[in-house]
Amino acid sequence: MAGEPVVVIMGAAVRPGGGPSRALAERVRAAWRWGEAQPVPPRYMPTGAVGRHGPAESAVMARLLQETGVPAERITEEPTGTDTLSSVLACLRLLGAAPGPVFVATHRYHLPRTLLLFRLAGCPARAVPPPPGPAARASLARWRWRLREMPALPYDAALMLWARLTRRA
Numbered sequence: 001m002a003g004e005p006v007v008v009i010m011g012a013a014v015r016p017g018g019g020p021s022r023a024l025a026e027r028v029r030a031a032w033r034w035g036e037a038q039p040v041p042p043r044y045m046p047t048g049a050v051g052r053h054g055p056a057e058s059a060v061m062a063r064l065l066q067e068t069g070v071p072a073e074r075i076t077e078e079p080t081g082t083d084t085l086s087s088v089l090a091c092l093r094l095l096g097a098a099p100g101p102v103f104v105a106t107h108r109y110h111l112p113r114t115l116l117l118f119r120l121a122g123c124p125a126r127a128v129p130p131p132p133g134p135a136a137r138a139s140l141a142r143w144r145w146r147l148r149e150m151p152a153l154p155y156d157a158a159l160m161l162w163a164r165l166t167r168r169a
Contacts, residue, residue, distance in 0.1 A: 003100045004043055007031045007128060008091050010106035010114055011048020011057035011081060018053065020060050023107060026131035028064045031105035034128045042103070044070060045094065047078040047087040084110070085156045088117040089163065095123070103128045109146045113153045120160045 009031045012024035020028070028046070035042045044065055048057025058077040065075055078094055081087025095102065104114050105128040118125035 005038065005040060005101045005103065006076075006095065006099060007035050007042045007044050007103045007105055008078075008118075008125070009044060009046045009061055010084065010087060010104065010110060011046070011051075011061070014051055014053045014055065014057055014060050016053050018055055018060065020064060024057060024060060025064065027105050027107065028061050030131045031128055032065060032068050032070065034103070034105070041074065043074050043076060045076050045078055045091055047081045047091055049080050049082050051082075084114060084152070085117060085159055088114065088121065088160070089168070092118075092121050092123060099123060101126070105130075107131060109149055113149055113156060116153065116157055117160050120157060121164060 009027050012027060013021040014024065015021055031044060035044065044062075046058040046061030046065070048061070050056045056077070056079040058079040058081075062072075062075045062077050066072060076094060078087065078090045081090045102118060102123055102125040104111065104118065104125050106114050108130040111127055111130060115125055115127060
């Protein structure tokens with residue numbers, strides 16, 4: 001993967017029966033639309049373990065990418081991440097010491113934390129334009145996700161800095 005562009009797609013819920021949640025499908029669609037418009041088609045790295053419902057988020061996203069015509073050899077699944085921090089750390093291990101340009105696909109509310117974690121780890125990741133519109137239809141859910149980011153950002157940033165100090169990132 002050294003030198004080639006990579007689009008990391010952050011995980012989201014899988015529905016009962018193994019289908020994608022709306023958020024998961026939107027992240028994949030945004031990543032694919034942006035990636036396929038690039039002069040050099042990127043490698044895609046969907047991330048996410050098995051959550052409340054299987055299969056792994058990364059597997060569901062890989063299937064969606066293949067359904068749009070992305071060849072399997074351009075998809076590297078990261079199926080172990082259970083949250084944003086563990087997903088970023090796992091992706092960094094897969095990317096190796098000299099990754100090419102790294103782009104992150106997620107929703108607008110989640111983008112600042114995700115980009116910060118990559119950058120604190122020494123990977124100057126950039127954003128894929130996020131899916132249009134809110135991540136949830138219900139106002140309460142949107143506010144819950146936004147408010148969750150307020151404590152999560154400094155908490156995960158501190159953990160990432162600790163991981164760098166102890167050479168785990």
